[in-house]
Amino acid sequence: MKKKLQEIVLTIPSFVWLLLFFLVPTLLVFILAFRPPDPFGGIGAGWTTATIRELARHQYWVIAWRTLWASAVTTAICLALALPTGYAVARASPRRRNLLLMMVIVPFWTSFLIRVFAWRSLLHPEGPVKKILVLLGLASPQTPLLYNNAAVILVMTYTFLPFAILPIYAAAEKFDFRLVEAARDLGARPFQAFRKVFLPGIRQGVVTAVLIVLIPALGSYVVPDLVGGPSSEMLGNKIAQRVFVDRNLPHASALSVVLILAVLAPLLAILFLQRKKEKPEIILEEGG
Protein backbone atom coordinates (compact mmCIF):
# COMPACT_ATOMS: atom_id res chain seq x y z
CA MET A 1 0.00 0.00 0.00
CA LYS A 2 1.56 3.20 -1.19
CA LYS A 3 -0.20 5.46 1.29
CA LYS A 4 0.80 3.39 4.32
CA LEU A 5 4.41 3.35 3.12
CA GLN A 6 4.34 7.13 2.70
CA GLU A 7 3.03 7.57 6.22
CA ILE A 8 5.73 5.36 7.69
CA VAL A 9 8.53 7.07 5.77
CA LEU A 10 7.37 10.50 6.95
CA THR A 11 6.80 9.38 10.55
CA ILE A 12 9.94 7.36 11.18
CA PRO A 13 12.58 10.12 11.53
CA SER A 14 10.94 12.18 14.30
CA PHE A 15 9.24 9.16 15.86
CA VAL A 16 12.43 7.15 16.28
CA TRP A 17 14.38 10.20 17.43
CA LEU A 18 11.90 11.05 20.19
CA LEU A 19 11.57 7.40 21.15
CA LEU A 20 15.34 7.16 21.60
CA PHE A 21 16.03 10.55 23.15
CA PHE A 22 12.81 11.37 24.97
CA LEU A 23 10.63 8.38 25.85
CA VAL A 24 13.34 5.84 26.66
CA PRO A 25 15.39 8.33 28.78
CA THR A 26 12.27 9.35 30.72
CA LEU A 27 11.43 5.72 31.48
CA LEU A 28 15.06 5.16 32.39
CA VAL A 29 14.75 7.73 35.19
CA PHE A 30 12.11 5.56 36.85
CA ILE A 31 14.24 2.43 36.47
CA LEU A 32 17.49 3.96 37.71
CA ALA A 33 15.82 5.11 40.93
CA PHE A 34 15.91 1.42 41.92
CA ARG A 35 19.56 0.79 41.09
CA PRO A 36 22.43 1.30 43.55
CA PRO A 37 25.11 3.91 42.79
CA ASP A 38 28.65 2.73 42.15
CA PRO A 39 31.66 4.42 43.78
CA PHE A 40 32.81 5.98 40.48
CA GLY A 41 29.71 8.09 39.97
CA GLY A 42 28.05 5.60 37.66
CA ILE A 43 25.27 3.07 38.11
CA GLY A 44 25.94 -0.13 40.02
CA ALA A 45 24.62 -3.64 39.41
CA GLY A 46 21.59 -5.14 41.14
CA TRP A 47 18.43 -3.59 42.52
CA THR A 48 17.61 -1.70 45.71
CA THR A 49 14.79 0.28 47.28
CA ALA A 50 17.19 2.06 49.66
CA THR A 51 17.24 5.24 47.56
CA ILE A 52 13.47 5.52 47.44
CA ARG A 53 13.20 4.83 51.17
CA GLU A 54 15.74 7.56 51.89
CA LEU A 55 13.39 10.10 50.29
CA ALA A 56 11.13 9.79 53.32
CA ARG A 57 13.68 11.78 55.29
CA HIS A 58 12.49 15.05 56.73
CA GLN A 59 14.95 17.14 54.70
CA TYR A 60 13.30 16.13 51.40
CA TRP A 61 9.79 16.81 52.63
CA VAL A 62 10.82 20.34 53.51
CA ILE A 63 12.27 20.89 50.04
CA ALA A 64 9.34 19.30 48.22
CA TRP A 65 6.89 21.42 50.23
CA ARG A 66 8.90 24.60 49.54
CA THR A 67 8.99 23.78 45.83
CA LEU A 68 5.21 23.46 45.82
CA TRP A 69 4.39 26.64 47.69
CA ALA A 70 7.02 28.83 46.01
CA SER A 71 5.65 27.72 42.61
CA ALA A 72 2.07 28.26 43.74
CA VAL A 73 2.81 31.77 45.04
CA THR A 74 4.67 32.65 41.82
CA THR A 75 1.73 31.40 39.77
CA ALA A 76 -0.73 33.42 41.87
CA ILE A 77 1.30 36.64 41.51
CA CYS A 78 1.74 36.09 37.76
CA LEU A 79 -2.00 35.59 37.40
CA ALA A 80 -2.81 38.66 39.49
CA LEU A 81 -0.58 40.79 37.25
CA ALA A 82 -1.39 39.08 33.95
CA LEU A 83 -5.18 39.45 34.28
CA PRO A 84 -5.30 43.27 34.36
CA THR A 85 -2.41 43.50 31.87
CA GLY A 86 -4.03 41.12 29.38
CA TYR A 87 -7.32 42.97 29.84
CA ALA A 88 -5.70 46.36 29.24
CA VAL A 89 -3.88 45.18 26.10
CA ALA A 90 -7.03 43.57 24.70
CA ARG A 91 -9.05 46.76 25.25
CA ALA A 92 -6.51 49.05 23.57
CA SER A 93 -7.12 50.20 19.99
CA PRO A 94 -5.89 47.66 17.38
CA ARG A 95 -2.84 49.70 16.47
CA ARG A 96 -1.75 50.29 20.02
CA ARG A 97 -2.56 46.68 20.84
CA ASN A 98 0.15 45.34 18.52
CA LEU A 99 2.66 47.80 19.90
CA LEU A 100 1.86 46.85 23.50
CA LEU A 101 2.05 43.16 22.66
CA MET A 102 5.48 43.67 21.11
CA MET A 103 6.54 45.56 24.24
CA VAL A 104 5.52 42.61 26.38
CA ILE A 105 7.43 40.10 24.24
CA VAL A 106 10.59 42.06 23.38
CA PRO A 107 12.42 41.93 26.75
CA PHE A 108 12.14 38.17 26.60
CA TRP A 109 14.23 37.89 23.49
CA THR A 110 17.19 38.33 25.79
CA SER A 111 18.86 35.29 27.25
CA PHE A 112 17.16 33.76 30.27
CA LEU A 113 20.43 33.69 32.25
CA ILE A 114 21.04 37.36 31.54
CA ARG A 115 17.59 38.30 32.85
CA VAL A 116 18.27 36.44 36.09
CA PHE A 117 21.70 38.04 36.26
CA ALA A 118 20.19 41.51 35.81
CA TRP A 119 18.15 40.96 38.98
CA ARG A 120 21.16 39.64 40.82
CA SER A 121 22.95 42.93 40.26
CA LEU A 122 19.80 44.98 40.96
CA LEU A 123 19.27 43.30 44.34
CA HIS A 124 22.97 43.25 45.18
CA PRO A 125 23.78 44.66 48.67
CA GLU A 126 25.30 47.71 46.95
CA GLY A 127 22.84 47.74 44.07
CA PRO A 128 20.30 50.44 43.21
CA VAL A 129 17.19 48.81 44.73
CA LYS A 130 18.82 48.54 48.12
CA LYS A 131 19.94 52.18 48.00
CA ILE A 132 16.47 53.43 47.14
CA LEU A 133 14.85 51.32 49.85
CA VAL A 134 17.31 52.54 52.46
CA LEU A 135 16.83 56.13 51.30
CA LEU A 136 13.05 55.78 51.69
CA GLY A 137 13.52 54.21 55.08
CA LEU A 138 11.90 50.97 53.92
CA ALA A 139 14.95 48.84 54.62
CA SER A 140 17.91 49.00 56.90
CA PRO A 141 21.40 48.77 55.35
CA GLN A 142 21.63 45.26 56.80
CA THR A 143 18.44 43.86 55.22
CA PRO A 144 19.48 41.23 52.70
CA LEU A 145 17.51 41.44 49.44
CA LEU A 146 19.23 38.50 47.79
CA TYR A 147 19.54 34.83 48.70
CA ASN A 148 16.09 34.35 50.21
CA ASN A 149 12.67 33.01 49.18
CA ALA A 150 11.29 36.45 48.37
CA ALA A 151 14.07 37.03 45.82
CA VAL A 152 13.40 33.63 44.25
CA ILE A 153 9.69 34.33 43.89
CA LEU A 154 10.32 37.85 42.54
CA VAL A 155 12.72 36.66 39.85
CA MET A 156 10.57 33.65 38.94
CA THR A 157 7.65 36.06 38.50
CA TYR A 158 9.84 38.22 36.27
CA THR A 159 10.86 35.33 34.03
CA PHE A 160 7.41 33.69 33.77
CA LEU A 161 5.05 36.67 33.66
CA PRO A 162 5.00 37.14 29.84
CA PHE A 163 4.02 33.48 29.42
CA ALA A 164 1.01 34.17 31.63
CA ILE A 165 0.09 37.42 29.85
CA LEU A 166 0.03 35.93 26.34
CA PRO A 167 -2.67 33.25 26.82
CA ILE A 168 -4.81 35.63 28.88
CA TYR A 169 -4.50 38.28 26.20
CA ALA A 170 -5.34 35.71 23.50
CA ALA A 171 -8.52 34.76 25.35
CA ALA A 172 -9.42 38.38 26.22
CA GLU A 173 -9.00 39.44 22.59
CA LYS A 174 -11.82 37.09 21.59
CA PHE A 175 -13.99 38.17 24.53
CA ASP A 176 -17.03 40.31 23.75
CA PHE A 177 -16.52 43.38 25.94
CA ARG A 178 -20.11 44.50 25.41
CA LEU A 179 -20.94 41.87 28.04
CA VAL A 180 -18.90 43.81 30.59
CA GLU A 181 -20.60 47.04 29.54
CA ALA A 182 -24.01 45.39 29.87
CA ALA A 183 -23.11 44.23 33.38
CA ARG A 184 -22.04 47.77 34.25
CA ASP A 185 -25.28 49.17 32.83
CA LEU A 186 -27.17 46.76 35.03
CA GLY A 187 -25.40 48.22 38.05
CA ALA A 188 -22.37 45.98 38.56
CA ARG A 189 -19.32 47.67 40.00
CA PRO A 190 -16.14 47.46 37.85
CA PHE A 191 -14.61 44.72 39.98
CA GLN A 192 -17.87 42.77 40.07
CA ALA A 193 -18.13 42.91 36.28
CA PHE A 194 -14.53 41.80 36.03
CA ARG A 195 -14.98 38.86 38.36
CA LYS A 196 -18.43 37.66 37.33
CA VAL A 197 -18.43 38.33 33.59
CA PHE A 198 -14.90 38.77 32.27
CA LEU A 199 -13.16 36.08 34.32
CA PRO A 200 -15.56 33.22 33.44
CA GLY A 201 -15.43 34.36 29.82
CA ILE A 202 -11.68 33.87 29.54
CA ARG A 203 -11.47 30.73 31.66
CA GLN A 204 -9.53 28.74 29.08
CA GLY A 205 -6.86 31.44 28.93
CA VAL A 206 -6.57 31.44 32.71
CA VAL A 207 -6.13 27.67 32.82
CA THR A 208 -3.40 27.82 30.16
CA ALA A 209 -1.66 30.65 32.00
CA VAL A 210 -1.67 28.70 35.27
CA LEU A 211 -0.19 25.57 33.68
CA ILE A 212 2.36 27.48 31.60
CA VAL A 213 3.74 29.13 34.75
CA LEU A 214 3.25 26.39 37.33
CA ILE A 215 4.95 23.53 35.45
CA PRO A 216 8.29 25.22 34.70
CA ALA A 217 8.19 26.88 38.14
CA LEU A 218 8.07 23.45 39.79
CA GLY A 219 11.16 22.48 37.81
CA SER A 220 13.04 25.69 38.62
CA TYR A 221 16.73 25.30 39.08
CA VAL A 222 18.60 28.36 37.77
CA VAL A 223 16.62 31.01 39.68
CA PRO A 224 16.91 29.48 43.18
CA ASP A 225 20.52 28.62 42.35
CA LEU A 226 21.50 32.20 41.46
CA VAL A 227 19.29 34.41 43.68
CA GLY A 228 18.24 31.97 46.41
CA GLY A 229 20.15 30.91 49.49
CA PRO A 230 20.54 27.53 51.18
CA SER A 231 17.13 27.99 52.79
CA SER A 232 15.39 28.51 49.42
CA GLU A 233 16.56 25.35 47.67
CA MET A 234 14.00 23.64 45.46
CA LEU A 235 13.77 20.10 44.08
CA GLY A 236 15.67 21.19 40.96
CA ASN A 237 18.63 22.32 43.05
CA LYS A 238 18.73 19.03 44.93
CA ILE A 239 18.67 17.08 41.66
CA ALA A 240 21.54 19.16 40.28
CA GLN A 241 23.46 18.74 43.54
CA ARG A 242 23.13 14.96 43.37
CA VAL A 243 24.39 15.02 39.79
CA PHE A 244 27.22 17.56 39.93
CA VAL A 245 28.38 17.53 43.55
CA ASP A 246 27.71 14.05 44.97
CA ARG A 247 27.69 12.29 41.60
CA ASN A 248 24.91 9.97 42.81
CA LEU A 249 22.77 9.35 39.72
CA PRO A 250 20.28 6.89 41.26
CA HIS A 251 19.52 9.43 43.96
CA ALA A 252 19.05 12.15 41.34
CA SER A 253 16.67 9.76 39.54
CA ALA A 254 14.61 9.18 42.66
CA LEU A 255 14.28 12.94 43.22
CA SER A 256 13.31 13.39 39.56
CA VAL A 257 10.50 10.88 40.03
CA VAL A 258 9.21 13.06 42.88
CA LEU A 259 9.38 16.09 40.59
CA ILE A 260 7.55 14.25 37.80
CA LEU A 261 4.77 13.39 40.28
CA ALA A 262 4.68 17.02 41.47
CA VAL A 263 4.21 18.18 37.87
CA LEU A 264 1.60 15.55 37.04
CA ALA A 265 -0.55 16.26 40.12
CA PRO A 266 -1.70 19.81 39.22
CA LEU A 267 -1.96 18.85 35.55
CA LEU A 268 -4.36 16.00 36.28
CA ALA A 269 -6.22 18.02 38.92
CA ILE A 270 -6.93 20.84 36.48
CA LEU A 271 -7.94 18.46 33.70
CA PHE A 272 -10.28 16.70 36.12
CA LEU A 273 -11.81 19.95 37.45
CA GLN A 274 -12.31 21.23 33.93
CA ARG A 275 -14.14 18.13 32.84
CA LYS A 276 -16.34 18.28 35.92
CA LYS A 277 -17.12 21.96 35.45
CA GLU A 278 -17.91 21.81 31.77
CA LYS A 279 -20.96 19.56 32.13
CA PRO A 280 -23.26 21.71 34.28
CA GLU A 281 -22.43 24.75 32.22
CA ILE A 282 -23.56 23.17 29.00
CA ILE A 283 -26.85 22.31 30.67
CA LEU A 284 -27.18 25.88 31.88
CA GLU A 285 -26.60 27.24 28.40
CA GLU A 286 -29.13 24.88 26.90
CA GLY A 287 -31.65 25.79 29.56
CA GLY A 288 -31.12 29.50 29.00
Place this chain on the structure above:
Amino acid sequence: MRRSRLPFIVLTLVLVFFYLPILILVVNSFNASRFGSGWQGFSLRWYVRLFQEAEIWQAARNTLVIAVSVTLVSLVLGTTSALALHRFAKTRLQRFHYTLIYTPLVVPEILMGISLLMAFVSAGVPLGLTTIFLAHVTFCVSYVALVVLGRLQDFDYAVVEAAQDLGAGWWTTARRVLLPMLAPGLAAGALLAFTLSVDDFVITFFVAGPGATTLPIRIYSMIKHGATPLINALSTLLLTLTFLTVGASQRLSKNKLLEGGS
Protein backbone atom coordinates in the same frame (compact mmCIF):
# COMPACT_ATOMS: atom_id res chain seq x y z
CA MET B 1 -19.73 55.57 32.42
CA ARG B 2 -16.04 55.60 33.26
CA ARG B 3 -13.93 52.53 32.77
CA SER B 4 -11.72 51.53 35.64
CA ARG B 5 -8.19 52.78 35.09
CA LEU B 6 -6.63 50.11 37.26
CA PRO B 7 -5.78 47.69 34.39
CA PHE B 8 -3.88 50.42 32.55
CA ILE B 9 -1.96 51.37 35.68
CA VAL B 10 -0.99 47.70 36.19
CA LEU B 11 0.01 47.44 32.52
CA THR B 12 2.31 50.45 32.85
CA LEU B 13 3.89 49.12 36.02
CA VAL B 14 4.39 45.69 34.43
CA LEU B 15 6.17 47.27 31.46
CA VAL B 16 8.43 49.25 33.81
CA PHE B 17 9.08 46.01 35.73
CA PHE B 18 10.02 44.30 32.44
CA TYR B 19 12.37 46.94 31.09
CA LEU B 20 14.06 48.46 34.13
CA PRO B 21 16.45 45.57 34.93
CA ILE B 22 17.58 45.30 31.31
CA LEU B 23 17.99 49.06 30.99
CA ILE B 24 20.14 49.25 34.12
CA LEU B 25 22.25 46.37 32.86
CA VAL B 26 22.93 48.16 29.57
CA VAL B 27 23.75 51.44 31.31
CA ASN B 28 26.09 49.67 33.72
CA SER B 29 28.02 48.06 30.87
CA PHE B 30 29.35 51.57 30.11
CA ASN B 31 30.05 52.30 33.78
CA ALA B 32 33.73 52.61 34.72
CA SER B 33 32.92 51.33 38.21
CA ARG B 34 33.79 47.71 38.86
CA PHE B 35 30.80 46.89 41.06
CA GLY B 36 28.16 49.03 39.42
CA SER B 37 27.48 50.85 42.67
CA GLY B 38 26.99 54.41 41.52
CA TRP B 39 28.05 56.01 38.23
CA GLN B 40 31.76 56.58 37.90
CA GLY B 41 31.97 57.87 34.36
CA PHE B 42 31.51 56.53 30.85
CA SER B 43 33.94 53.83 29.83
CA LEU B 44 34.37 51.15 27.17
CA ARG B 45 36.94 49.24 29.18
CA TRP B 46 34.63 46.22 29.77
CA TYR B 47 34.11 45.86 26.04
CA VAL B 48 37.86 45.97 25.44
CA ARG B 49 38.38 43.35 28.16
CA LEU B 50 35.62 41.23 26.66
CA PHE B 51 37.40 41.02 23.31
CA GLN B 52 40.52 39.74 25.04
CA GLU B 53 38.69 36.82 26.67
CA ALA B 54 39.55 33.92 24.36
CA GLU B 55 37.35 31.48 26.32
CA ILE B 56 34.21 33.48 25.61
CA TRP B 57 34.84 33.50 21.89
CA GLN B 58 35.59 29.78 21.87
CA ALA B 59 32.27 29.22 23.68
CA ALA B 60 30.49 31.48 21.20
CA ARG B 61 31.95 29.47 18.30
CA ASN B 62 30.75 26.19 19.87
CA THR B 63 27.29 27.68 20.40
CA LEU B 64 27.08 28.78 16.79
CA VAL B 65 28.25 25.44 15.34
CA ILE B 66 25.77 23.54 17.52
CA ALA B 67 22.90 25.94 16.77
CA VAL B 68 23.38 25.75 12.99
CA SER B 69 23.58 21.95 12.90
CA VAL B 70 20.65 21.63 15.34
CA THR B 71 18.57 23.97 13.16
CA LEU B 72 19.24 21.93 10.01
CA VAL B 73 18.52 18.53 11.56
CA SER B 74 15.47 19.58 13.57
CA LEU B 75 14.08 21.35 10.49
CA VAL B 76 14.15 18.07 8.55
CA LEU B 77 12.76 15.99 11.43
CA GLY B 78 10.15 18.60 12.36
CA THR B 79 8.93 19.08 8.79
CA THR B 80 8.54 15.36 8.01
CA SER B 81 6.80 15.00 11.35
CA ALA B 82 4.37 17.85 10.58
CA LEU B 83 3.64 16.44 7.12
CA ALA B 84 2.86 13.02 8.61
CA LEU B 85 0.69 14.52 11.35
CA HIS B 86 -1.23 16.65 8.88
CA ARG B 87 -1.67 14.13 6.07
CA PHE B 88 -2.57 11.06 8.16
CA ALA B 89 -4.16 12.85 11.13
CA LYS B 90 -6.58 10.15 12.21
CA THR B 91 -4.50 6.97 12.34
CA ARG B 92 -3.53 5.45 15.67
CA LEU B 93 0.15 5.80 14.84
CA GLN B 94 -0.24 9.55 14.32
CA ARG B 95 -2.11 9.99 17.58
CA PHE B 96 0.80 8.42 19.42
CA HIS B 97 3.22 10.41 17.26
CA TYR B 98 1.43 13.64 18.23
CA THR B 99 1.65 12.81 21.93
CA LEU B 100 5.35 12.13 21.49
CA ILE B 101 5.81 15.51 19.77
CA TYR B 102 3.66 17.41 22.26
CA THR B 103 4.85 16.03 25.62
CA PRO B 104 8.44 17.39 25.54
CA LEU B 105 6.91 20.89 25.48
CA VAL B 106 5.26 20.48 28.90
CA VAL B 107 8.14 18.68 30.60
CA PRO B 108 10.30 20.97 32.79
CA GLU B 109 13.76 21.42 31.30
CA ILE B 110 15.56 19.91 34.26
CA LEU B 111 13.71 16.60 33.83
CA MET B 112 14.68 16.45 30.18
CA GLY B 113 18.28 17.27 31.10
CA ILE B 114 18.54 14.61 33.78
CA SER B 115 16.85 11.89 31.71
CA LEU B 116 19.16 12.52 28.75
CA LEU B 117 22.16 12.46 31.06
CA MET B 118 21.02 9.09 32.46
CA ALA B 119 20.55 7.73 28.94
CA PHE B 120 23.99 8.86 27.77
CA VAL B 121 25.69 7.53 30.91
CA SER B 122 23.85 4.19 30.69
CA ALA B 123 24.72 3.80 27.01
CA GLY B 124 28.34 4.77 27.64
CA VAL B 125 28.23 7.76 25.29
CA PRO B 126 31.01 10.22 26.21
CA LEU B 127 29.60 13.65 27.12
CA GLY B 128 30.60 16.61 24.96
CA LEU B 129 29.50 18.72 22.02
CA THR B 130 27.87 15.68 20.36
CA THR B 131 25.60 14.98 23.32
CA ILE B 132 24.68 18.69 23.47
CA PHE B 133 23.73 18.49 19.79
CA LEU B 134 21.59 15.37 20.34
CA ALA B 135 19.81 16.96 23.31
CA HIS B 136 19.10 20.22 21.50
CA VAL B 137 17.61 18.47 18.47
CA THR B 138 15.34 16.56 20.85
CA PHE B 139 13.64 19.67 22.23
CA CYS B 140 13.75 21.64 18.97
CA VAL B 141 11.92 19.00 16.88
CA SER B 142 8.67 19.54 18.77
CA TYR B 143 8.71 23.31 18.28
CA VAL B 144 9.54 23.08 14.57
CA ALA B 145 6.89 20.39 14.04
CA LEU B 146 4.15 22.46 15.71
CA VAL B 147 5.08 25.67 13.86
CA VAL B 148 5.12 23.90 10.47
CA LEU B 149 1.92 22.05 11.37
CA GLY B 150 0.27 25.41 12.07
CA ARG B 151 1.27 26.55 8.60
CA LEU B 152 -0.06 23.31 7.06
CA GLN B 153 -3.44 23.81 8.69
CA ASP B 154 -4.54 26.12 5.90
CA PHE B 155 -2.85 24.06 3.22
CA ASP B 156 -4.99 22.20 0.72
CA TYR B 157 -3.43 18.81 0.04
CA ALA B 158 -5.40 18.59 -3.19
CA VAL B 159 -2.77 20.87 -4.73
CA VAL B 160 -0.16 18.16 -4.25
CA GLU B 161 -2.44 15.55 -5.76
CA ALA B 162 -3.17 17.87 -8.67
CA ALA B 163 0.56 18.28 -9.30
CA GLN B 164 1.02 14.52 -9.24
CA ASP B 165 -1.92 13.99 -11.57
CA LEU B 166 -0.32 16.42 -13.97
CA GLY B 167 2.76 14.22 -14.07
CA ALA B 168 5.03 15.84 -11.49
CA GLY B 169 7.33 13.38 -9.76
CA TRP B 170 7.86 13.15 -6.02
CA TRP B 171 10.88 15.47 -6.09
CA THR B 172 9.30 18.05 -8.40
CA THR B 173 6.18 18.18 -6.22
CA ALA B 174 8.22 18.74 -3.08
CA ARG B 175 10.40 21.41 -4.69
CA ARG B 176 7.86 23.29 -6.80
CA VAL B 177 4.68 22.98 -4.72
CA LEU B 178 5.34 22.01 -1.12
CA LEU B 179 8.49 24.02 -0.44
CA PRO B 180 7.24 27.45 -1.63
CA MET B 181 4.00 27.04 0.31
CA LEU B 182 5.77 25.95 3.46
CA ALA B 183 8.60 28.50 3.25
CA PRO B 184 7.27 30.97 5.88
CA GLY B 185 6.59 28.13 8.31
CA LEU B 186 10.03 26.67 7.71
CA ALA B 187 11.68 30.06 8.24
CA ALA B 188 9.78 30.61 11.50
CA GLY B 189 10.60 27.09 12.69
CA ALA B 190 14.29 27.50 11.83
CA LEU B 191 14.48 30.83 13.66
CA LEU B 192 12.82 29.30 16.71
CA ALA B 193 15.11 26.25 16.74
CA PHE B 194 18.18 28.45 16.35
CA THR B 195 17.14 30.77 19.19
CA LEU B 196 16.22 27.91 21.52
CA SER B 197 19.54 26.19 20.89
CA VAL B 198 21.58 29.37 21.39
CA ASP B 199 19.75 30.24 24.61
CA ASP B 200 19.47 26.84 26.29
CA PHE B 201 21.29 26.48 29.56
CA VAL B 202 19.68 23.86 31.83
CA ILE B 203 19.59 20.88 29.46
CA THR B 204 23.00 21.80 28.02
CA PHE B 205 24.52 21.99 31.50
CA PHE B 206 23.41 18.44 32.29
CA VAL B 207 24.68 16.80 29.10
CA ALA B 208 27.78 18.94 28.43
CA GLY B 209 30.28 17.06 30.57
CA PRO B 210 33.37 18.76 31.95
CA GLY B 211 35.08 19.81 28.69
CA ALA B 212 32.47 21.29 26.37
CA THR B 213 31.44 24.92 26.83
CA THR B 214 28.68 26.91 25.17
CA LEU B 215 27.99 30.59 25.66
CA PRO B 216 25.23 30.15 28.28
CA ILE B 217 27.46 27.75 30.24
CA ARG B 218 30.28 30.29 30.08
CA ILE B 219 27.92 33.07 31.20
CA TYR B 220 26.70 30.92 34.08
CA SER B 221 30.21 30.30 35.38
CA MET B 222 31.00 34.02 34.98
CA ILE B 223 27.94 34.86 37.09
CA LYS B 224 29.00 32.28 39.67
CA HIS B 225 32.52 33.67 39.85
CA GLY B 226 31.49 37.30 39.90
CA ALA B 227 32.78 38.73 36.60
CA THR B 228 29.92 41.26 36.72
CA PRO B 229 31.03 44.10 34.39
CA LEU B 230 32.08 41.66 31.67
CA ILE B 231 28.64 40.02 31.68
CA ASN B 232 27.03 43.47 31.41
CA ALA B 233 29.07 44.18 28.28
CA LEU B 234 28.43 40.72 26.83
CA SER B 235 24.69 41.00 27.54
CA THR B 236 24.52 44.38 25.81
CA LEU B 237 26.25 42.95 22.73
CA LEU B 238 23.90 39.94 22.64
CA LEU B 239 20.91 42.24 23.14
CA THR B 240 21.94 44.41 20.19
CA LEU B 241 22.45 41.31 18.06
CA THR B 242 19.01 39.95 18.96
CA PHE B 243 17.29 43.23 18.14
CA LEU B 244 19.08 43.50 14.80
CA THR B 245 18.14 39.91 13.87
CA VAL B 246 14.53 40.29 14.90
CA GLY B 247 14.26 43.68 13.19
CA ALA B 248 15.70 42.24 9.99
CA SER B 249 13.42 39.19 10.03
CA GLN B 250 10.41 41.43 10.72
CA ARG B 251 11.35 43.58 7.75
CA LEU B 252 11.87 40.57 5.54
CA SER B 253 8.52 39.02 6.39
CA LYS B 254 6.76 42.34 5.77
CA ASN B 255 8.32 42.65 2.30
CA LYS B 256 7.33 39.06 1.58
CA LEU B 257 3.76 39.82 2.57
CA LEU B 258 3.65 42.82 0.24
CA GLU B 259 5.04 40.77 -2.63
CA GLY B 260 2.51 38.04 -2.00
CA GLY B 261 -0.30 40.56 -2.00
CA SER B 262 0.58 42.19 -5.32
